[in-house]
Amino acid sequence: MHTRRRGSSGSDRPVTDEPPEWSDVDADDVEDRVVELAEDGYSPSEIGQKLRDEGVTGTPVPNVKLATGKKVTEILEENDAANELPEDLENLMVRAVRLREHVNENGQDKQNKRALQNTESKVRRLVNYYRGDKIDEDFTYSYDNAKELLE
Template sequence: MARMHTSRRGSAGSDHPAADEPPEWSDVDADEIEARVVELAEQGHSASEIGLILRDEGVKGTPIPNVKLATGKKVSEILEENDADPELPDDLYNLLVRAVRLYEHVEENPQDHQNKRALQNTESKVRRLADYYRGDAIDEDFQYTYENAVELI
């Protein structure tokens, strides 16, 4: 599949190994995993960061290679059940952070035309994604502006 704002094609990503049950060496109880997920969310970590922390550190020293295999639920589902989900979806939040960073860079370096174009593309993605989430995950009257993005971040 081609990229959104160029005619180039993206490089293929890696696939998870095909598995339908957690490995034997990772025998942590599902309730302990869910408690750790909620604890990490309360510390301010996003769902993707929680997955990385569980992969690296695990629960009580035992790594969790795949939360869905171990618990039967995704990290985001666990967060929704425990009312610990973030106010913005992760993809929209990450795009807002990128847009704010690019905006500030372009303000300091007005002749950086390449990053002006990158800012336009990023803002376009933010607006498109906001239309997708409008009414469900974000307010119905949400409009992207630099000031709104700074407030949300």
């Protein structure tokens, strides 16, 4: 978004409507494991990676949506284990707070001043996108609000 670089290429998931035969886990077990990992403090993307790598009772879960019919965030919302902020917005706010603290200590660091401007711009764009749906209607981003929310 803020650079001249092209997007990075990567492999795509196979197009399928059913989980593979080798991953025959019960949907209820997967949902229980998702809620358990969320209570341990893992984010939705980390939960997906843990289920892919470790699985449920030793059997890997390559795709939670294929196994349960719901996304990880949907499972968390149903069980009241979801975060108050969307994960992408929270990650950008963490980065902006960290950059702001660095720039306050190192005023001569022009490169990171620019990075802070770009990151805060992305945060404001995401706040506008999520406003009213996932966050409060009157929420506005500021360093103080972000620091308070992330503590």
